[in-house]
Amino acid sequence: MQTELEIFREFIRSKGLRQTPEREIILAEICRKREHFDVDELFLRLRGQDKKISKASIYRTLPLLVECGLIREVNFVDGHWHYEQIYGQPHHCHLRCLSCGAMVEFEEPRLAAVEAELSRKHGYQIIKHVLEVQGYCPHCHQKSSARDEEAKHV
Ligand SMILES: [Zn+2]
Ligand SMILES: [Zn+2]
Ligand SMILES: [Zn+2]
Structure with a gap:
């Protein structure tokens, strides 16, 4: 190499x-x-x-x-x-927190099957995919549920 x-x-x-x-x-x-x-x-x-x-x-x-x-x-x-x-x-995809920006890298072998299926169905030669999954990490998620709870009790 x-x-x-x-x-x-x-x-x-x-x-x-x-x-x-x-x-x-x-x-x-x-x-x-x-x-x-x-x-x-x-x-x-x-x-x-x-x-x-x-x-x-x-x-x-x-x-x-x-x-x-x-x-x-x-x-x-x-x-x-x-x-x-x-x-x-090795290839990896990302899981990103929309609040603090924390990122988790992950590999999902099932995506290879999706690529193969797309190739078969549409006749494409597949080179790569780009996947970012977005949400709130446990820390930020907890903070916002705590805020919601507080709001309810005002
Ligand atoms: Zn991937
Ligand atoms: Zn976060
Ligand atoms: Zn990365």
Whole structure:
């Protein structure tokens, strides 16, 4: 299996772009700590390590990393995209709390059967699916039921 860096360098070459150390530092940080992130979080992580990377270069680099399949857009929340590293990782879907934003990652093998069924029925060659299930986590759910209870007793 090729490393992330090899894939990225090949991709940059194939696009006729110039290889820059900034882009590689950004990629290395994303691979070092595999978790969901947005531009601001990544910027702060890099700054915490005294890496002088501008937000502008993060904004420019992330679409390239998406395009070559190393990361993916997870969701558009609070007015901006959130990402995660996916290369070499098993596929997963997300369960997201609409109140606090907490996310649970899960795998659902039955979705493979849904894909196969869709392929058969509509003649599509299936590449992927994107699924986000939304609701309220136990903590937020409890808080809001407590609020409802209080309202009843006023
Ligand atoms: Zn899935
Ligand atoms: Zn919550
Ligand atoms: Zn995830």
